[in-house]
Amino acid sequence: MDTLAAPSHAAAPRAASLLRIQTIYMEPAVEDYARGREILARFPDAQRIEVPSHWNIPGLHGNEGLVGEWLRTKRDVLVLGVRKSLSCRHNGRSADWIAPGTSNGCAMACAYCYVPRRKGYANPVTVFVNIEQVCDALQRHAVRLGPKPEPNQVDPVYWVYDLGENGDLSADALVSDNVRDLVALYRRIPNAKGSFATKYVNRELLDYDPQGKTRIRFSLMPQRTAKLVDVRTSPVAERIAAINDFVDAGYEVHLNFSPVIVHEGWRADYAELFAQVADALSPRARAQIAAEVIFLTHNEALHEVNLGWHPKAEEILWVPRLQETKRSENGADNVRYRSGTKGRMVAIFKALLEEGLPGCAVRYAF
Structure with a gap:
């Protein structure tokens, strides 16, 4: 494979608005990897604390007393580890395959995020430093698959790999060049493309030269709702405004309506959102646009965590009269x-989308 991208320190000033890393928890082997050393060099003043595992950090994970510091922890703490499992999982919805992620957790703080359910009361971003091993595993997997035998709802030509199931790669790119390396990887794999959803507009990605082999799914919801639950993310209007630029830079751009949260006035809010998107899209962006629709899934443990730092969000996320356990x-x-x-809600949503953004294919909705 190609060598790693040269380290880019231009991200450091941008990172300051989302990250102010003061403490780095790191597995013992992190400094054995070039990417680990590069990341540490980006945050030279941070305190370094060695831990046996990125999944088991005493005083951080499972520490109920930290719930009130949820946002501060995301801003000030970084975890570095070595990815152990390099296997791909079959998907069939957002992607054909779920790739072994190069991060876990996020610098942002969406109140509905499922990733914290395994970590307890703190969920800072964890970045994995063995990017070469991840890229090698992904390339071998694609080679074994060979050409995609027939089109499906994921993509008509390429095997698609979701690269950011448990994180947001646009924000991860403020920490390391892992994302640049992944975009370069899929640029040269002939039968596959990468894909990730994002709520953060990082315009440094415009220089990555994806050549149509990386799909970015900008996550959108009405701004009134996003202001409440999409904490520390880019404003929805900024995400919409970025679509044309990312298409022009060589990305395939789809829309990720996730999660759809049902509350009073949600239909009118989405009708307005679809009109905003329709007004913003260039003809080139409109010609390649498609959408995925995912209604809210919540969790009682996360509900309890949220009550400790953002109870207002739970007024629309935790609505037992509309929800059932599954x-x-x-x-x-x-x-x-x-x-x-839910079936009726999905039908209503798709009808609103077709009216507001006619011709936008819905790859899947559930």
Whole structure:
């Protein structure tokens, strides 16, 4: 494979608005990797604390007393680790395959995010430093697959790999060049493309030269709702305004309406959102646009955590009269909108989308 991208320190000033790293928890092997040393060099004044595992950090994970410091922890703390599992999981919705992620957790603080459910009362971003191993594993996987035999709702030509299931790569790019390396990887793999959803507009990605082989899914919801639950993210209007520029830079850009949160006035809010998108899209962006729609899934443990730092959000996230318990694919008990009600909601949403943004294909909705 190609060598790693040269370290770019231009991200440091941008990172200051989202990250002010004061403490770095790091596994013992981090400094054995070039990427680990590069990241440490970006934050030379941060205190370094060695821990046996990025998943088990005493005083951070499971520390109920930290819940009131949820946002400060995201801003001030970085975790560095070595990715152990390099396997891909079959998906079939957002992507054909879920790639081994190069991060876990996020610098942003969306109140509905499922990642903190395994970590307890703190969820700063964890970045994995063995990027070469991850890229090698992804390339080998694509080679074994060979050409995609037939089109599907994910993509008509390429195998698509979701690169950011448990994080936001646009924000991760403020910490390291892992994302630049992943974009370069898929630029040269002939039968595959990468994909990730984002709520953060990082215009440094415009220089990554994806050549149509990376799909960015800008996550959108009405600004009135986003102001409440999309904490520390880019404003929705900024995300919409970025779509044309990312298309012109060589990205495939889709829309990720996730999560759709049902509350009083949600239909009018989405009608307004679709009109905003329609007004903003260039003909080139409009010709390639498609959408995925995911209604809210919540969790009682996360509900309890949120009550400790952002109880206002729970007024629209935790609505038992509309929700029912459902066992997820990974065995967790989550709450989702009641099945009959949800079916009607999905139909309403798709009708609103077709009216406001006609011709925008819905790759999947649930």
